[in-house]
Amino acid sequence: MSHGHSDPIHHPEVQMATNxxxxxxxxxxxxxxxxxxxxxxxxxxxxxxxxxxxxxxxxIAIIAQVYFLLHIDISEHNIWNTVxxxxxxxLFIITIGLTWWMFSQLYMRTMPMMPGMPGxx
Amino acid sequence: MLxxxxxxxxxxxxxxxxxxxxxxxxxxxxxxxxxxxxxxALIAGVTYYGKWGYLWKEWFTTVDHKxxxxxxxxxxxxxxxxxxxxxxxxxxxxxLGDGPGDNGMxxxxxxxxxxxxxxFGQIYSAHGLIMILLAATPLLVGLMNxxxxxxxxxxxxxxxxxxxxxxxxxxxxxxxxxxxxxxGDFSHNGWFGYAPIFEMAYSPGVGVDYWIWTLELVAxxxxxxxxxxxxxxVKMRAPGMTWGRLPVFTWTAVSANIIALTSFPCLQVALxxxxxxxxxxxxxxxxxxxxxxxxxxxxxxxxxxxxxxxxILPAFGMLSxxxxxxxEKPIFGYIxxxxxxxxxxxxxxxxxxxxxxxxxxxxxxxxxFSIATMLVGIPTGVKVFNWAFTLYRxxxxxxxAMLWSIGALFLLLIGGLTxxxxxxxxxxxxxxxxxxxxxxxxxxxxxIVYAVFSAIIxxxxxxxxxxxxxxxxxxxxxLFSAGTFLVFFPMFMLGFMGETxxxxxxxxxxxxxxxDVQEIGIFVYVLSVLAFLWxxxxxxxxxxxxxxxxxxxxxxxRSLEWLxxxxxxxxxxxxxxxxxxxxxxxxxxxxxxxxxxxxxxxAIHMPNNTPIALYIGALTFxxxxxxxxxxxxxxxxxxxxxxxxxxxxxxxxxxxxxxxxEKMEEMDRESKARMLSDDxxxxxxxxxxxxxxxxxxxxxxxxASGPLTPPSDSRHL
Numbered sequence: 001m002s003h004g005h006s007d008p009i010h011h012p013e014v015q016m017a018t019n020x021x022x023x024x025x026x027x028x029x030x031x032x033x034x035x036x037x038x039x040x041x042x043x044x045x046x047x048x049x050x051x052x053x054x055x056x057x058x059x060i061a062i063i064a065q066v067y068f069l070l071h072i073d074i075s076e077h078n079i080w081n082t083v084x085x086x087x088x089x090x091l092f093i094i095t096i097g098l099t100w101w102m103f104s105q106l107y108m109r110t111m112p113m114m115p116g117m118p119g120x121x
Numbered sequence: 122m123l124x125x126x127x128x129x130x131x132x133x134x135x136x137x138x139x140x141x142x143x144x145x146x147x148x149x150x151x152x153x154x155x156x157x158x159x160x161x162a163l164i165a166g167v168t169y170y171g172k173w174g175y176l177w178k179e180w181f182t183t184v185d186h187k188x189x190x191x192x193x194x195x196x197x198x199x200x201x202x203x204x205x206x207x208x209x210x211x212x213x214x215x216x217l218g219d220g221p222g223d224n225g226m227x228x229x230x231x232x233x234x235x236x237x238x239x240x241f242g243q244i245y246s247a248h249g250l251i252m253i254l255l256a257a258t259p260l261l262v263g264l265m266n267x268x269x270x271x272x273x274x275x276x277x278x279x280x281x282x283x284x285x286x287x288x289x290x291x292x293x294x295x296x297x298x299x300x301x302x303x304x305g306d307f308s309h310n311g312w313f314g315y316a317p318i319f320e321m322a323y324s325p326g327v328g329v330d331y332w333i334w335t336l337e338l339v340a341x342x343x344x345x346x347x348x349x350x351x352x353x354x355v356k357m358r359a360p361g362m363t364w365g366r367l368p369v370f371t372w373t374a375v376s377a378n379i380i381a382l383t384s385f386p387c388l389q390v391a392l393x394x395x396x397x398x399x400x401x402x403x404x405x406x407x408x409x410x411x412x413x414x415x416x417x418x419x420x421x422x423x424x425x426x427x428x429x430x431x432x433i434l435p436a437f438g439m440l441s442x443x444x445x446x447x448x449e450k451p452i453f454g455y456i457x458x459x460x461x462x463x464x465x466x467x468x469x470x471x472x473x474x475x476x477x478x479x480x481x482x483x484x485x486x487x488x489x490f491s492i493a494t495m496l497v498g499i500p501t502g503v504k505v506f507n508w509a510f511t512l513y514r515x516x517x518x519x520x521x522a523m524l525w526s527i528g529a530l531f532l533l534l535i536g537g538l539t540x541x542x543x544x545x546x547x548x549x550x551x552x553x554x555x556x557x558x559x560x561x562x563x564x565x566x567x568x569i570v571y572a573v574f575s576a577i578i579x580x581x582x583x584x585x586x587x588x589x590x591x592x593x594x595x596x597x598x599x600l601f602s603a604g605t606f607l608v609f610f611p612m613f614m615l616g617f618m619g620e621t622x623x624x625x626x627x628x629x630x631x632x633x634x635x636x637d638v639q640e641i642g643i644f645v646y647v648l649s650v651l652a653f654l655w656x657x658x659x660x661x662x663x664x665x666x667x668x669x670x671x672x673x674x675x676x677x678x679r680s681l682e683w684l685x686x687x688x689x690x691x692x693x694x695x696x697x698x699x700x701x702x703x704x705x706x707x708x709x710x711x712x713x714x715x716x717x718x719x720x721x722x723x724a725i726h727m728p729n730n731t732p733i734a735l736y737i738g739a740l741t742f743x744x745x746x747x748x749x750x751x752x753x754x755x756x757x758x759x760x761x762x763x764x765x766x767x768x769x770x771x772x773x774x775x776x777x778x779x780x781x782x783e784k785m786e787e788m789d790r791e792s793k794a795r796m797l798s799d800d801x802x803x804x805x806x807x808x809x810x811x812x813x814x815x816x817x818x819x820x821x822x823x824x825a826s827g828p829l830t831p832p833s834d835s836r837h838l
Contacts, residue, residue, distance in 0.1 A: 091470060094470055094471055095423055103419075
């Protein structure tokens with residue numbers, strides 16, 4: 001164990017942390033959340049468009065939080081964070097994708113849509 | 122916004138009331154008295170011998186990974202016992218309650234057997250939760266905690282304070298589930314919970330709340346631990362310890378902790394949503410208002426299946442350490458062993474639906490998950506064949522640790538083959554929810570228990586400096602195996618005969634004989650518990666006779682943890698060794714470098730003890746307890762205090778302390794003297810470097826070690 005770089009203040013992640021970044025991250029994700037809430041509350045789009053819009057908001061919010069709040073970028077000193085992030089992407093696709101596939105098949109068999117029924121899709 | 126609870130509620134005590142204490146229950150009331158008396162005796166004993174300072178300084182505030190690991194293991198063994206008692210009660214209930222008619226006694230309101238359905242439901246729920254998350258997980262985390270830093274040549278974990286925090290939060294979870302015995306009751310809808318039974322409308326009591334917060338706490342503790350393990354292995358390896366030289370156990374710890382880190386958040390989210398349903402009145406998992414019952418099952422098993430591989434992978438790693446040591450051969454197929462671990466970890470993410478094949482999502486989805494589940498058999502098969510080839514033509518020593526490992530292989534075989542059967546949806550539809558499934562996963566979990574006992578016996582001398590009694594270890598093994606056979610062979614049969622899980626009243630009188638066999642089996646298990654306690658007693662009594670005088674306790678060990686002194690000093694390695702080969706100790710033994718001493722010492726940096734982890738653990742217990750009973754002031758106060766403590770500690774940091782080089786030299790000399798190092802160079806030569814012949818007990822040839830010289834870069838920092 002060497003002591004040269006043991007002072008946490010000198011870690012690159014800490015160096016990246018500034019008040020401005022935190023506030024930007026907070027504001028951006030709050031705005032996106034607000035936008036998604038308004039979209040859903042007022043049903044401003046048709047249902048599929050709504051779905052895409054919320055997913056888009058969530059995606060941008062994730063990226064903003066990862067960058068501004070967790071201080072993860074793809075530079076050299078963050079190599080292990082990048083590895084973890086890259087590993088997380090297929091996991092994300094698998095879990096969400098398989099869940100979506102499974103439920104779409106389930107609804108096809110168990111939840112026939114009746115005309116005039118307030119449905120889930 | 123908050124959900125109205127049925128029954129009384131007061132701002133001061135929440136839902137707590139005297140009527141929630143089951144003082145009229147003829148099982149719990151005497152148990153409570155016994156526990157209080159035992160607790161008083163313990164406190165009195167510690168006070169009488171004046172050990173409070175010692176306990177506080179050496180154990181409660183420690184950040185030493187070995188001591189934390191030992192406490193994890195003690196915690197796991199206590200909970201293994203608690204879960205076993207639950208199992209004993211279930212077996213007895215089914216043996217007594219089988220057949221038509223009532224028991225004529227109406228004991229505790231039960232018509233069949235001696236447990237009312239509500240009570241029985243709590244027992245099986247607690248049994249499952251305890252055995253998987255509070256017994257198996259702490260045992261494995263404890264062993265990883267002790268062994269992983271030693272195997273990679275580190276002085277401690279990457280975050281010693283985080284390590285202590287993980288232990289004390291897990292302990293808080295244990296306290297929460299234990300207090301549910303005496304205050305209120307526990308969840309009665311299975312260890313994984315069923316939607317929507319756990320909703321407020323159907324389970325208005327506090328049982329489900331206990332279940333939620335116990336699980337949340339243990340998930341938090343384990344997630345913190347997994348971050349720590351990964352950072353440790355990535356950053357703290359000794360010089361020369363390349364990825365290709367990591368011992369297999371460390372590799373399995375890495376793969377297991379990757380899946381723990383990625384999957385536990387799913388559980389935490391799923392339970393947080395259950396909590397939102399129960400506390401805030403949302404509808405995530407009800408059928409109304411757009412909620413979906415199956416979404417809970419999906420989210421739970423999204424964590425649940427990676428979790429079962431999180432517990433099996435370190436067990437595989439333990440087998441991979443014990444079997445080569447007692448076969449006096451290097452592990453067969455190191456690379457494939459590592460790849461298989463990661464293949465299992467990867468596949469663990471695409472199989473979770475096989476826990477609910479009968480949900481009704483049709484043949485295509487079932488086929489995908491069925492095939493993915495069967496794929497698990499390939500890397501697992503690779504591992505089993507690797508162990509078999511390691512044994513093949515090895516110089517086998519059937520020590521107690523080896524017996525437990527071989528027993529684990531047999532259980533893995535039975536559990537794996539029945540798992541293949543269950544992976545086929547057509548069979549799954551037939552035996553779904555039957556005790557056949559229960560018997561299958563008990564085979565797998567007992568495989569872990571066997572591996573854990575094997576590992577405890579194997580690594581015990583490294584930590585304590587004396588071996589456990591071999592004879593009693595073997596007696597315990599045979600009793601345990603007989604119990605396993607007698608309990609679970611009938612369970613497979615009963616599953617084929619159509620007995621469903623969790624029956625408080627097995628109505629079919631033709632099952633009676635099998636229940637009686639199981640009851641005999643569970644009493645054989647009781648004998649094995651007694652044998653375990655007796656083994657500990659005998660071993661501690663005869664510790665001077667069984668003392669280990671060498672770094673390498675078994676004489677045939679292979680990985681780095683056997684290089685340092687026995688028992689391991691708090692700094693692990695006086696000088697961090699330079700790693701030259703896979704199976705470093707075997708390599709050094711082969712080349713006669715085992716007793717090489719460092720020619721100089723360096724100052725080392727160690728972390729300070731801290732009580733803050735203990736305080737935060739206690740506060741998380743109060744948070745869980747306050748949430749369970751809806752005592753909002755207690756919850757908020759504990760939560761705020763915990764956050765303040767965290768911020769305080771983060772700002773304060775821990776500069777640690779430096780041990781100067783001269784002091785290190787002196788401590789190393791003392792540690793070596795304690796080993797009575799006169800024997801320490803009686804290490805056998807030719808100790809099995811990869812592929813070579815193995816002679817662990819060959820006649821010693823002292824002169825042979827003379828002309829050899831160590832490489833100049835050995836033992837450099």
